Amino acid sequence: MGSVRWAFPCGAWRPRRREWLLAAQLVQPEEKERIGKFVFARDAKAALVHGEPGRGCLSAQSAVPKFLNCRGRTCRAGRLLMRKLMAEELCIPWNEVHLQRTPKGKPFLASNLVGINSNYSFNVSHQGDYAVLAAEPELQVGIDIMKTDLPGSSSIPNFFHLMKRQFTETEWDVIKSMSNEWMQLDMFYRHWALKESFLKAIGVGIGFNLQRIEFNVSPLQLEIGKVYKETKMFLDGEKEEEWTFEETRLDDNHHVAVALGKQEGFAQKDSDVHSMEPNQPQFTLLTFEDLVASGIPVAPEDSAYWDNFCSKQEGPVRQSSHSRQDCV
Numbered sequence: 001m002g003s004v005r006w007a008f009p010c011g012a013w014r015p016r017r018r019e020w021l022l023a024a025q026l027v028q029p030e031e032k033e034r035i036g037k038f039v040f041a042r043d044a045k046a047a048l049v050h051g052e053p054g055r056g057c058l059s060a061q062s063a064v065p066k067f068l069n070c071r072g073r074t075c076r077a078g079r080l081l082m083r084k085l086m087a088e089e090l091c092i093p094w095n096e097v098h099l100q101r102t103p104k105g106k107p108f109l110a111s112n113l114v115g116i117n118s119n120y121s122f123n124v125s126h127q128g129d130y131a132v133l134a135a136e137p138e139l140q141v142g143i144d145i146m147k148t149d150l151p152g153s154s155s156i157p158n159f160f161h162l163m164k165r166q167f168t169e170t171e172w173d174v175i176k177s178m179s180n181e182w183m184q185l186d187m188f189y190r191h192w193a194l195k196e197s198f199l200k201a202i203g204v205g206i207g208f209n210l211q212r213i214e215f216n217v218s219p220l221q222l223e224i225g226k227v228y229k230e231t232k233m234f235l236d237g238e239k240e241e242e243w244t245f246e247e248t249r250l251d252d253n254h255h256v257a258v259a260l261g262k263q264e265g266f267a268q269k270d271s272d273v274h275s276m277e278p279n280q281p282q283f284t285l286l287t288f289e290d291l292v293a294s295g296i297p298v299a300p301e302d303s304a305y306w307d308n309f310c311s312k313q314e315g316p317v318r319q320s321s322h323s324r325q326d327c328v
Contacts, residue, residue, distance in 0.1 A: 004089060004122075004135040005258070005283045006081060007250055008291060010049045011042070011129025017306050017327065019288055023048055024305050025297035027079040028099065036305060041312040049080050049131045049291070080291050081124055081133045087294040089135065090120065095296040119263060123200055130250055132283065134258045142201025142259040146189040148182075149253070156181045160188070167191055168214045190222075190255050191215055194231065194245055197259040212236050215245075224249045227282055248283055256283065 015023070024032050027048065038044040079099060086109065087094045098110045122135035128147025135141060151159035160175075167175070171191055178184040194215045199208060214237075218230040228247045233240045246258040284290075310327035 002089070002137060003281045004085060004133065005248075005281045006084075006133045006286055007256075007283045008049050008081065008131045008286045009129055010045050010126065010131050013045055013049075013288065015045070015288070015309075020306055020309055021301050021303065022292060022295070022297075023080065023288075025299050025301060026083065026094070026292060026295040027298070029299050031079055031099075032299065032302075032305070036308050039312065040315045041309060042315045044309060044312065046126050046131060049126070080295075081131060082122070084291060084294060085122055085133060085135055093296065094294055095298050121263065125200075125256075128254055130254055132250075132256055136260065138263065140201045140259075140261040140263050142197040142199065143256065144193040144196040144200065145250075145254060145256045146193040147254050148186040148189050150185075156185055160184075163188070166195075166210050168211050170214060170216075174217065174220075186255075187217075187220075190217065190247070190257075193255050193257040194233075194247070194259075197245065197257040198233065198243065201259040201261055217247075222247060222249045222255070224251060225282065250283065250285075 024035075027035070035044050035047045038047060082099065083094055083097050086092045086097045120135065120137050121139060121141045122133060123141045123143045124131065124133045125143050125145045126132070127145050128149070130145055132143055132145045134143040150156075154162070160172075164172070175184050175187045175191065178187050194217070195210055195213055198213060212235060214234040216232045216234065218232070219228065222228060226248070229244055231245045231247060233243055233245065243259060243261045246256075246260065248256045248258075250256060306327070
């Protein structure tokens, strides 16, 4: 049981009949039913793969709302990444993992098998073309992924004006110091992912004054695939020493931030959170075969579920070139 960083390219995944029906067998019937109700195929795929965007912890059941509703983000609970984690890292057989929801929709593990693993913290996020998961045995974890994308019908300057209150003046100075609008937008989303990763880790959302948090990002340019820990956070003007932030670019357009902090009430021989940090684990890009490798079906095959999936558009017409799924 150790540090985990996984990414699954759900945007590029075009499931075949065998894959989709198997995936449906590997989740609980009530979740399968919820996933089948999505209008668009992209959302059904993401919901099947990724988990609730709020914090996940085996001993915590509080919901964590998003501080902003970004375009294209699927805020539904999926299961495969979490089930893989519990089966492979916590050694709970796939078909004995039972996930339930709080009244606010936050998933949690309903099992007597948690035991000594109750401090194992995990978090999941989906945006753009990837679903991502981070997990740690002794640290609070928050993860967020953002895709750099044009802000709908608004110009970038107008978009920044609308979002002015989300960042401090110092952060805006860094964002606007980039050499062109696209790089400014990229830096905007980098800051956004950092702030949201922290909020998810501590379990707060709407109502938190985001200007209380300020990030001093470093370095300004991130290479694809490398893990960086140089960025520092200031809370209410004071440098926060007990939090570390991992930053990774999965590709040119997707930025991931992982917030790591000491768990509340968890006794440490050394109070310094840096002594517990993982050794800069890189993200493992999962295939569908990786995702279901330890899977044990919990429901019978339902061929009508494939027909339901094939009837869906990939996404809204203006965002998708696929009118229907290419079903084979």
